[in-house]
Amino acid sequence: MPTADPTPRELLPPDGLAHVIDSPEGPIYYLDVGSGEPLLLVSAWGPQPGSTAWLLYRDVLAVLAKSRRCIVVELTNYGHTGPVTFHEPAHDVCVRAVVRVLDHLGIERITAVGTSQGATTCLDLALQHTGRVERLVIGACHASTGGDPYLLAPFPGEVMRLQLESQADPGSRDKLERLLRGLWYDESLVTAELVDELMAFRAQRMDHWQATQDSVSVPHSNVVDLPRVTVPTLVIHGRFDRMVPFEQALMIMSYLPSADVVVLNECGHWPPMERPDAFASLVLDFLARTSPAA
Template sequence: MTATAGSAPFPRVLLDGRFQHTLHTPEMDVGYLDRGSGDPLILVQAWGPRPGATASLVYGRVLERLARDFRCVAVDLPNYGLTGPVEYHEPVHDVSARAVLAVMDHLGISRAPVIGCSMGATTGIDLALAHPGRVSALLIGACHASTGGDPYLITPFPSEVSRLYAEADAAPQDAGLLRRMLHALWFDPDLVTDELVDALQTVRAARSDHWAAERRSVSVPHSNMSALAELRMPVSVVHGRCDRMVPFEQALAIGSYIGHADVRLLSRCGHWPPYERPAAFTEAVLSLLGRL
């Protein structure tokens, strides 16, 4: 089963068309999922294979529970899913934050908890620092605090997954390289199914404009680490113990700058905690919201 977005089909495994919308802005189209009712939650997609990875894929396993009590608005990152194509020459997380704000403004959401994983978490940090009045609570993890990354103390740089991603990105027709990258991205090899790999390859071919726009773009580094102490809203950090993209030492570093943040390390979990450990991730979200 597929959901149609413009001229490109998205297999259901990547995008749930029942809840998907596209917001047209002067800068770019922004794809977002809107599911459930109640107080709003903003969820921002994780980094992964471009352009087929979506917020629907990253958070699909936690939305069924969260949507019982909350209006869950999950936003696709620039040049992923239904967001883009957009070429940029600035910190990429600034572009992402504008996309999130555009959706919030469009839906009349003045303030809400922001939940992010990986690149979506760094976007949440950017948003909370630039517009603290819009973010009532922040759940982040599997991320650097800064665009361009933060120094590692122990783990080699670049990370294993980032090297495998570069190999797969240089040969977009090679499904084997994509499969290899996914095996490193997640802890459980059973998550890397033929259906998922085929779906990601299908979208790569159908939406090559998103892939090409990203390759033409330049993300300008910008450090947020020293500014983290300015955050005053409740903060939780959730990170996979076996993350081979962003090592869990980054969660400890971020927590050291945010004195009031809770830090959780999830065992047997790689780079996408909401996808790999949905029950534990959902519990962390509900625990954070209980602090409001």
């Protein structure tokens, strides 16, 4: 189980939770925490590199891993997975990484949980591997690679612009801080210690940054295919998400026949990090309500 430490939000888990498998596209990093029915979690878009699985899900795992075996896969080029250079929809690359971990662990069917890019990856997983995903918890996401049209909000959003500025100057501490303050509702999460650790993590993984710079994520719309996702689905979205506006949660719900939406107040683009107790409670309640035995 995760243990407390003096660092408010460290990027790396305690010893023994992290694992790496080899693949034709390089190493794939995942966490394996707890025991019980397996639950897949996929990490989120954000500082690249620097958006680690532990940073996003640390406090959620402290709850979910009491009753579930949590398999947490890091997105390609965001944490430890990669580096991979690609010319295709970015989510397709991430889906392959997730499937390789599931195959490595011998897991055929899974409930998939994701936030942001991790959520779109889970949607793509359900579309590309029908039958392997039995339930979905997603949110803070677009349905499609490259985004979906907004009805009200401007596109791209404020945080996307801040991320592009940070990516163009990865050695800038100021631009990283501005990105984090836009990414999260609670700016007190952006501590000097966390920024120090993120800067050091990025400096050690500039090959991941370069791979992303050399890659092209080809846009691909999933909107027309969404009604094919008929498994029970819960959409969890932050009220103050300045990357993906809440209207996207409503759009996704309108296309998914079995989806419910929950909006969390005082929450930005990373609900599992900013509202971990509420997020974990919602996941556990959803699993209980949609269990075959329920």
